[in-house]
Amino acid sequence: MLKLASVAVCAVALIIPGVAAAEEAVKEKVNLVLNWVPTADHSPYYYAKAQGWYEAAGIDLTIETGKGSGISAQRVGVGTSQIGIADLPTAMLARGKGAKLTAVMTVYANSPQGFYWLKSSGINGPKDFPGKKIGNPPGDASRVMWPAFAKQVGIDPNSVSFVNVSPQAKVPSLKSHAIDITSDFYNEHDLKVREFGADLGFLAWRDIGINPYGNSIIVNSDYLAAHPDVVKAFTEVSQKAFAACVKDVSPCLKALMASVSGLDEANQRDQWNRIKELMRDPTTTSVALGAFNADRVGSDMEMVKTYFGLEHAFEAKEIFTNDYLDPSIKMSKE
Template sequence: MRRLLTASAAIALLVLAGCGDSGSDGGSPAPGGQPALKKATLTLNWVPYGEHAPFYYGLKKGFYSDEGIDLEIKAGSGSGKTIQQVAQNNTTFGWADTPPLLSGVGTGMKVKSLGVFLQKGPAAIEFLSDKSISKPQDLKGKTVGGTPGDAMYATFPAWLQANGMTASDVKVVDVDAAGKIPALSEGRVDAIMGFFHDQGPTIEAKTKKKVNYLLFADSGLNMLGTGIVVNESTLSGDKDLAARFVRATQKSWAEAAKDVAGAADAMVELAEQEPAKDVLVKQLELAIPLLELDKGAPGVNTDQKWKETIDLMVKYAKLKDAGEPSKYWDGSHAASNSK
């Protein structure tokens, strides 16, 4: 089992090293007369993998402490559960996929996005390259492993429909998250649902075989991916904390994109992550293009992108009373240029 990261010790070292703690919310003075850092937690969408390296990079470089935040990063067990943790105020912020966020708001959860960073969703069907699969229709009659409760499992029927198929065209085999990769590598399923930039490099490292994939975003279901989720009570009660967290996260991602190896090193040091550094590097390298940095700073979205995702959820996922993007997203904290 991977150890959850408690960042307090790391932050303390950064402060002692002179990384600074400006932007404090005015808490009780710390020893030496400096304002105390504001404690906050971030629950990831899954156990740490390469996509999460920028958060650890931000911790190591002092980007969060510079904004007055003492950040603790917690592993997650699926975007849906992370959103629930945010809705129940069990964590300050969440890192979660957008489709389950929309669904959660639709059921009455008082949460909002502060900005989606992976503007092209990473959801995919993954398979070994020796399978005769090159397009969605090639999955007919095949077995696909998926984990009930995760984002891909929920949207897979919509992806089939978008490609002219029905649920009866494939056999879905329910497996737990830890069992998906063994099921694929051992030939018990023909393909699995997953985030290509996470599982692809992991499977290749374990099997020494090439992995191919069909990206949902390239085949009829281009929806926003993962981003920051917050409880509405935090937005109303501590808007400054939300703004500071977004600034630190934007800077963390922007700088990590320029120093992928350094971000992987920070993750190895602070998260004690199981995959080797080369796997983490590959995972982050595959994630960075999904930011679409040529169109703007990390985490800066447009109404049009949100409307496209909402429309797809209405069409394929039966999202009711959809409303406008402002129902799900508060983009006022995501500056057009990261700090």
């Protein structure tokens, strides 16, 4: 009897590791390429991963630092990364060049784009931009969209020069006068206010009528067709994470800072408060957190076609879908 029992124990010991290995094997490996270096707006992904939510949904997620919306759209478009984060107009331009991508969730329902300068430099607004140096990374979405901004404010798009500046070097470069102007997302606004005080000049793109959708979750279209369940699981988990972080960002920032060094928690908390403003619009509060409005996407498409043109035409409805969102998860109204 003892011999039989020991055989049974051994058999179970052999079976259990096999079952665990099989369960591990069914998890889908997914690479998420960010638009930039990780900051507060990416904390929900780190939080959900730390909580095991992606894993529980059958996803083995790798989060990769990005180098601009243009690069992430390209990466997703060719399938190097299955999922990414990119500014929607930049994703439209990439699709117009043949990139296979679809947006499944918007993070910034309002454009985060803005320009910063020092009033002491003699710049009072965009009419003073000609002849000046704008510093930002080569893959920055504002570089891609610059012609639209220039035409909107009535200046020659070729009247400025661009200087390659890393995200971390924007403020120091502005302070040292190595550049005259920098572009940045609104979520970094408080950091600049503390640094420059009353000398800071700022213009949000949305305040002059340029308010396209900003950062959005994009998916390789072929991958979406082959793995709709994985994409739905990823999207719904991400919605859940963003909603949790809106309620209490502290554990989300903790998860972010556990994975990313060099971040200041107070600065990230300020960022998150600005991010909530960018996430909130009538569609995200009534349809679903992360939902696109078809009319607005159409307007964004018309803007892209007007200022840039598309090498390969496509319908606005082809660039996005709300089908993978959970409508029960909505953005808070305040």
